[in-house]
Amino acid sequence: MEYDVVIGLEVHVQLKSESKMFCSCANEYGAEPNTNVCPICLGYPGVLPVPNIKMIQKTALAGMMIDCDVAKFSKFDRKSYFYPDQAKNYQITQADLPICLEGKIDISGKGLSGKDLPTKSIGVERIHMEEDVAKSTHFGNCTGVDFNRAGTPLMEIVSHPDMNSADEVYAYLTNLKQAMQYAGISDCDAEKGQIRCDVNISLKPKGAEKLGTKTEIKNLNSFRNAHASVEFEIKRQTKVLNEGGEIYQETRGWNAEKNHTYIMRVKESANDYRYFPEPDLLPVTFTDADLEEIRKEMPERPAERYNRYINELELPEYDAGVLTSEKAMSDYFDACVAAGAEAKATANWIMSELLRELNEANQTIADCKVKAEDLAKLLGLIAKKTINGKIAKKVFAEMFASGNDPEAIVKEKGLVQVTDKSAIEAFVDQAIEANPGPVEQYKEGKPNVDKFFVGQVMKLSRGKANPAMVIEMIKEKLG
Ligand SMILES: [Zn+2]
Structure with missing residues (x-):
């Protein structure tokens, strides 16, 4: 039987x-552990919370980034919660009146699996604020609780059940992360737990109105794990249903090593958290003027930047996609172009040389020693034919290691390209004289012998000869 897959996400993002x-x-x-703590975040009795207004404003900005309406009136609530990672025995969160309502995240292009994604908007039901809980670490026969994380600001972003595949889940998460990064709301570094998600997933017979029973996969700590767990769960539920079995409403975990989901607990009924308004905090209110102030902080959004790269800078869609995928990388690209570098040449250089060096050094663009203006200078040296592409790669490696100015490196190492015709002629003559065999082969019309000679001349010139001039000269000499 064929099924429709229905997926909704709850994503926690650390501000x-x-x-x-x-x-x-x-x-x-x-x-x-337990060094950044005080009576408030340790939940001592009698202390009063003081809200971090900036984080409330950032949450409103997060909503604006994904087209939410920001509520002019919202409030905090207490969620009753008895667990070692929350010393107060309740968590401050927002229940019925969250800060942001009804936004959307657009997806399109290629999915992680390589298949085309449908072009569509995935609805965001709400964004509410809450405090994070402490971090539990399990040792052999005991559990350690680190309260450094307790009380840190967190957003929960709840989608509508608008996703229908693992690829859509991955694209939604990627675009959400981009929006948060662009506005400086969160780095969304999954390795540091800055973005974590729960997936709700159910299957129903194709075209059926009534939703099937859903399972929840908890605490997915990477987008790849989210993708893999959804793929697994679709297969698992399909198999159970095809065999006449029943799906139970349960919470499942993801075992990334064994590549499967497993039962954590069966949900008998909805949890009763006994929410009630937080009496120690005033409601959150925004005036029109407040919202206007916050809106001024909105940066160029990822989709706008992507379109600008294509329409104004005439980059291919692929390049625009790679560059805008990380805000830091596209800021870097913009800075190079602003410093006078040609857009396509810059894109090529960033996507090949720079990303390769960063990968090899296990660095991010934030650690990169090469200033954008210096990369622009290097590209200028290539464009002016002061150095050729091959030498430029060597210069770049040096810039990457030392952060030095490319012009200084070229000067110091005597790497200026040889464009003097007589000098090149001398190298070509030398190569011909030393290789009578290949000369014969060339004259017999054997293919690729010209490339051999270019290689020889480059070697003799220590990579500094202008390749175009070398090819021309070889053709001239060998006829
Ligand atoms: Zn504290």
Whole structure:
């Protein structure tokens, strides 16, 4: 039987913030456990939370980035929650009145599996704010709780059940991450747990109105795991249904090593968190003027930048997609172009040489020592034929290692391209004289012998000869 797949996501995104949500403790990843704590985030009785207004504004901005309506009135609630990772025994969150409502994330292009995605908008039901809980680490026979993360600002972004495949889930997450990065709301570094998601997934007979029973896959810590777990769960549920079995409403985990989902707990009924309004915090209100101020902080959005690259800079769609996928990379590209570099040449250089060097050095563009203006200078040296492409790669490797100015490197190492006709002629004569065999082969019309001679001349000139002039000269000499 054929089934329709129905998927909705709940994504938790950590907000980029110096301090926690309701106290002044530092929000710092990787600090010694339980060093960034105070009576407020440890849940001592009698203390009062003080909201981090900047994070409330950032959440509104997050909503604007994905076309949500920002509520002029929202409030915080307490979610009753008895677990070692929350010392207060309740979590401050937002229940019925969240900050952002009804947005969308557009997807299109190619999916992770290589298949085409449908061009569509995936609805976002809401974004609400909450405080994160402590981090539990399980050791052999005990569990350690690190409260450094307790009380750090978090957004929960809930989608409508508008996704129908693993590829759509991956694209939604990718585009959501982009939007958050562009606005400086979160780096969404999955390795640091800055973006985590839960997937709700059900199957129903093709075309049926009534939704099937859904399962929830919890705590997916990477987009690839989200993709893989959805693919697995679609197959698992299809098999159960085809064999006449029943899907139970349950919470499942993902085992990335064994590549399967497993039962964590069966849900008998909806959890009763006994929400009630947080009495220690005032409602959140925005005036029109407040919202206008926040809207001013909206950067060029990823889709707008993508279109600008195609329409104004005439880049191919592929290049525009790669460059805009990371804000830091496209900012870098923009800076190169602003410094006078030609757009397509810059795109090529970033996508090949720069990304290769970064990968090899296990660095991100933020760590890169090559300033955008210096890459623009290097591309200028190629365009002016001061150096050829091959030498440029060597110069770039040096720039990457030292951060030095390309013009200084070229000068210091004597790498200026040889474009003097008589000098090139001398190299060509030398190559011909030293290789009588290949000369014969060339005259017999054997293919690729010209390439052999270009190689010889480049070697003799230590890579500095102008390749176009070399080819011309060889043809002239050998007839
Ligand atoms: Zn604190």
